[in-house]
Amino acid sequence: MTTHTLPQAEPYVDRKRYAWLLSVFVPFLVGSGPLLIEWTGHNAWAWLPIAFLYLMVPVLDLLLGEDRSNPPESAVPALEADRYYRYITYAVVPILWLVFAGTVAYLCTHDLPWHAQLALILGAGLCGGFGINLGHELGHKNNALERWLAKIALAPTGYGHFFIEHNRGHHRDVATPADPASSRMGENIYTFVWREMPGALKRAWGLERDRLQRTGQPVWSLHNEILQPAVMTLVLWAALVLAFGPKALVFCVLIAFWANFQLTSANYIEHYGLLRRTGADGRVERCQPHHSWNSNHVFSNWVVFHLQRHSDHHAHPTRRYQSLRHFENLPELPNGYMGMFIVCYIPPLWYALMDRRLVRAVGGDASRISFQPGKEDKLRRRFGLQSAQEVAA
Amino acid sequence: MSEPMALAGASDAATVWHCELCGFTYDEAQGCPPEGFGPGTRWADIPDGWGCPDCGQPKADFSPLDLG
Numbered sequence: 001m002t003t004h005t006l007p008q009a010e011p012y013v014d015r016k017r018y019a020w021l022l023s024v025f026v027p028f029l030v031g032s033g034p035l036l037i038e039w040t041g042h043n044a045w046a047w048l049p050i051a052f053l054y055l056m057v058p059v060l061d062l063l064l065g066e067d068r069s070n071p072p073e074s075a076v077p078a079l080e081a082d083r084y085y086r087y088i089t090y091a092v093v094p095i096l097w098l099v100f101a102g103t104v105a106y107l108c109t110h111d112l113p114w115h116a117q118l119a120l121i122l123g124a125g126l127c128g129g130f131g132i133n134l135g136h137e138l139g140h141k142n143n144a145l146e147r148w149l150a151k152i153a154l155a156p157t158g159y160g161h162f163f164i165e166h167n168r169g170h171h172r173d174v175a176t177p178a179d180p181a182s183s184r185m186g187e188n189i190y191t192f193v194w195r196e197m198p199g200a201l202k203r204a205w206g207l208e209r210d211r212l213q214r215t216g217q218p219v220w221s222l223h224n225e226i227l228q229p230a231v232m233t234l235v236l237w238a239a240l241v242l243a244f245g246p247k248a249l250v251f252c253v254l255i256a257f258w259a260n261f262q263l264t265s266a267n268y269i270e271h272y273g274l275l276r277r278t279g280a281d282g283r284v285e286r287c288q289p290h291h292s293w294n295s296n297h298v299f300s301n302w303v304v305f306h307l308q309r310h311s312d313h314h315a316h317p318t319r320r321y322q323s324l325r326h327f328e329n330l331p332e333l334p335n336g337y338m339g340m341f342i343v344c345y346i347p348p349l350w351y352a353l354m355d356r357r358l359v360r361a362v363g364g365d366a367s368r369i370s371f372q373p374g375k376e377d378k379l380r381r382r383f384g385l386q387s388a389q390e391v392a393a
Numbered sequence: 394m395s396e397p398m399a400l401a402g403a404s405d406a407a408t409v410w411h412c413e414l415c416g417f418t419y420d421e422a423q424g425c426p427p428e429g430f431g432p433g434t435r436w437a438d439i440p441d442g443w444g445c446p447d448c449g450q451p452k453a454d455f456s457p458l459d460l461g
Contacts, residue, residue: 142417142447172449214429286414286454317448318415 012075014322016067017084022302023130024091026053031099031127033120034106043112046119053126057300058339066296070325085322086146089137089305093153096131099124100156101240104251108244121254128157128259130304133266137305137321139163151229156236157259160229165204170267171317175276175291176284177370185273185358186375188347193264265341269293270310273358274331275370289315289327290361296326300336308337331361359383366390407457410436415448418458 030053033046071079079085103124107117131153139150139162147163154160166181173179180199183192208226209219217223222231240248271292276285289311295301301308309324311331316324333340334353344350362368367387371379379385408421419425419439424432428446430439436455443452 140447167447168444168449170449172444172451211428215427216429283453286450316415 012072012079014071014079015069016302016322019302020085020088020305020322022299023305024088024095026303027092027127027130027134028095028099030123030130031095031103033123034103037110037112037116043116043119046116046123049123050119050126053338054342057303058335058342060299061297061336061339064297064299067298067301068296068326071323076323079323080320082322085320089134089146089321090149092130092134093149096127096134096153096156097236099127100252100255101236103255104240104248105244107251108240108248121251122258124255125157125258126262128255129262131157132159132162132259132263133304133307135159135163136166136307139167140318141320142318151225152232155229155232157256158230158233158237159256159260159263160233161201161204161208161226162263164208164225165200167317168207169200169203171287171314174287174314175271175274175370177275179271181267182271182370183268183273184370184372185355186351186372186379188350189265189268189344190347191372192268193261196264196267197260262341265344266307266337268344269333269337269340272354273369273371274362275368277367287314289330292331293333294326294330295333295336295340297333297336300338304337308333331358355379355383359385407436409458410455411458412445412448412450413454413456414450415445417445417447419455 030049032049036045036048037043039045103120107120112120135150135154138146138153141147141150150163151160154162170179170181173182175182177184180195180203183189204226208224212219212221212223215223220227222228237249237252240252274291274293276287276291278284292310292314294311295308297308306321306324307313309326311327312319312324334357335343343353358369364383364385365387366380366385369379369385409418411418419430419436421435422432424430424434425446426432428443439452441452444450445455
């Protein structure tokens, strides 16, 4: 095992070093439906990866619990410089393309019952969701290689605009009513998605158009960092249609939708109801760790490159996944992302589990809650909420 | 967060600014061509609506890194 040392410091051993390989293996596993059908000869096996992700991972999170340990700050520079952690992220990229293209090809060339087709679409979509997670990790880095790999990772599911929208839009506006990628108290995911998906594209396009106008380059050109991955998407999807006929396009769209809905799900749970306050000078307070819901559940964090340590990520956006930290007294999710995704797909269950938790996380201060318009009065009455100013008055 | 008033004197002389959230650095001597700011572009000439290319923080959340 590799140790990271600084002069006169105790050597730090990263106990999670090889656990991160799960972030490579699990995207492959969830996309392995066609292989499972071929190996076993039974269509039902295509559901195994789906069951693993939505049932086994939440159970493993409950059983294995949380990891609240942090690397010492003295070890972080060496940890960030250790290229092993980067190579793991690079290894996921070909898996994403292989699963996407391979699943579409398999669906087009095999006469499968609807339930097997559904399982393969969901599996490839979940794999694409891990692709967005990877695009997120890589897209935050400020070197050309990792930024290009982010675009390549996002291209199969047609979501190349994400890394611009996320870095420059979501991180700027997070936990404010202006952010289409931050959900509000009382807003369910099926309402949220109509705000989140189009809002992300619109904001990304505006940000990139403004940048290109400043540089004097045409918006409709390959200088446009939204169009660069879009061209990759077009080429991949066109090749699949040429090879397998028009039905390939239907499968591409369905897989891409489910992949992109994984991002919607993550956005929904990551900042639910949390609000950055606006000061007397009209400026919104800086994003702090308590403006994100955090999850230290160890297994699902191994699977998603520590994305669930979201509080530190928003407070320190360029910190690499292996260095993200736990902080005390943060809003904490009761399970990892996979478990919470299932919960948020059932809105009454989500509200029952999260609304009271949200009220506790903000100390009962209504001025720290972002309410869904039209539901604020009802929620204030139900939870007896007042803002700190109202209490003082 | 640094108080804007306290930085007023330093701001006039500074030529290097950094994002207080992510550490992105803007050096007037080099500018930032991918963002449309050529070498020599003064910090004062960068639009107020511009945000950090790495994390989106507004220009107002940058602070001077040197005193010129």
